[in-house]
Amino acid sequence: MKKTLFALLCIALGAFLWWAFSPLFIDTEVKDTLDPTLQARLEAQRQVDAARKQQPATSSDSTEESPTVHTEVTADGSLSRGPFPIKGTSGHPVSGTVDVVESPEERVLYFQDYDGTNGPDLHVYLSKDLEATDIIDLGTAKGNKGDIVYGMPLDVDLTEYPYVLTWCKAFNVLFDYAKIN
Numbered sequence: 001m002k003k004t005l006f007a008l009l010c011i012a013l014g015a016f017l018w019w020a021f022s023p024l025f026i027d028t029e030v031k032d033t034l035d036p037t038l039q040a041r042l043e044a045q046r047q048v049d050a051a052r053k054q055q056p057a058t059s060s061d062s063t064e065e066s067p068t069v070h071t072e073v074t075a076d077g078s079l080s081r082g083p084f085p086i087k088g089t090s091g092h093p094v095s096g097t098v099d100v101v102e103s104p105e106e107r108v109l110y111f112q113d114y115d116g117t118n119g120p121d122l123h124v125y126l127s128k129d130l131e132a133t134d135i136i137d138l139g140t141a142k143g144n145k146g147d148i149v150y151g152m153p154l155d156v157d158l159t160e161y162p163y164v165l166t167w168c169k170a171f172n173v174l175f176d177y178a179k180i181n
Contacts, residue, residue, distance in 0.1 A: 027118060028143035034110055038101045042110070083112065084178045086164075092117040094176040098164055102154070109138070109164060111148040118144040121170035126152065126161040130177060134161075141166055 034042065082099030096114035100107065109124070122141035128134040138150045158181055166175040 021120075027145050030143035030146040030148045032142070032147055032149040034101065034108065034149060035106070038103060038106075038108065041103075042099060042101055081180065082110075084164075084180050086111070086114065086116070086176050086178045088116070088176045089174050092119075092175040098178045098180065100152075100158065100180055102152075107152045107154050107156075109150045109152055111146075111150075114144070114146060114148055116144045116166060116176050119168045119171075119173075119175060121168055122175065123167050123169055124150050125163075125165040125167050126156060126158075127163045127165050128161055130163060130165070130174060132165055132167050132172075132174070135165070135167075136161060 033039065081101075083097035084099070086094050086096045086098055088094035094114075094116040096116070097112050098114075099110045099112065101110055102108070122144075124138040124141055125132055125135040126138065127136075136153065136156055138152060142148050142150075162179055162181045164178045164180055166177070167173070168175060
C-alpha cells in the first residue's frame with residue numbers, strides 16, 4: 001500500500017513539475033496575420049511614419065532616439081496606434097512591439113517580432129496597472145514567439161486600460177508588458 005501511494009505521489013509530482021517548468025524550455029511560434037484591410041492600413045501608416053523620419057529635424061525636435069509611435073485616424077474611421085515596445089521583467093526577457101489596429105468593425109492587438117519567455121497558464125490582459133488588479137482577459141497566450149493577433153472588445157476604453165500584460169495566472173506573475181497609450 002505504501003509503495004502504491006508513493007508511486008502515485010511521484011507521478012502527481014512529476015506531472016506538476018512538467019506542467020510548471022516544461023514551458024520554459026519549449027517555444028511556441030505563431031505566425032498570425034492581420035485581416036488584409038487592417039494590414040494595408042498599418043503598412044500605409046508605417047510609410048507615412050518613415051517619410052516623417054526622413055524630414056530634417058527642427059530645432060524643437062529632441063536629439064534623443066526613440067521609437068516612432070503613431071496614432072492615425074483614416075477617412076473611413078479606422079485607427080492605428082503604435083508600435084509600442086514590449087518590456088520584460090526580471091527573469092523574463094522579451095523583445096518585439098505591439099500595435100493597436102482598429103476599424104469600425106474590429107479592434108486587435110498585433111504583436112510583431114515577439115520573442116518572450118514561455119510559461120504555464122499564460123494569459124494576455126488589458127490592465128489598469130502592472131499588478132493586474134483590474135483586467136480584461138483577452139485569452140490564453142497563443143505562443144511566445146512570432147507575430148500574434150489578439151481580438152479586443154470595441155467598447156473598452158484604452159485610456160482606462162493602458163497596459164497589455166502577459167500574465168501567469170497559476171503563479172500570479174507578470175512576464176512582460178507594453179504601455180499602449
